Each structure stands twice: as structure tokens, then as C-alpha cells.
Amino acid sequence: MYATPVVVTGFTATRVHKLTPGQKTANRVLATGRAPVEHGFAHLKNWRILTKLRTDPARATQLLRALLVLTNLEVSRGF
Helix, strand or coil: CCCCCCCCCCCCCCCCCCCCHHHHHHHHHHHHHHHHHHHHHHHHHHCCCHHHCCCCHHHHHHHHHHHHHHHHHHHHHCC
16 A cells, blocks of 8 residues: 655765675666755755745645645746
């Protein structure tokens, strides 16, 4: 019915442990999917929309999703 939330993190390289090509590709895919969301939140912060948000978290999630969609539309239009 409902999917269990999952946190996906990238792979970290060290001096001793280098990343395999597959891990590098996985990091690239993760960054590609994360970038539009981070840009959307940056725009919302610049517009100061979230400063006066006083609602319960379930409604806030729906509101933020809608705002991110609208923000991405505005940004893609060039405003």
C-alpha cells in the first residue's frame, strides 16, 4: 500500500578506498536527481515563502511539493 521511506546516500571515497566506475555513476545519477530539488528550495528561500509557514507537517509536505512544481515552472520560463 504505502512505500517505506528510503534515504539514498552517495558513495564516499577515501585515500585508501577509491570509487569504482559503478559507484561514480551512481553518485552522478543521485546528483542529477537532487539538483533540481535543491535549486527549487534555494528559490523558495530567496523568495522567503517558507519563513511564515505555520501548519502541520503533513500539509507542509503537500504544500512544499506544489510550491516546488510552481517554482520549477517559473524558473524554466526564465523569471
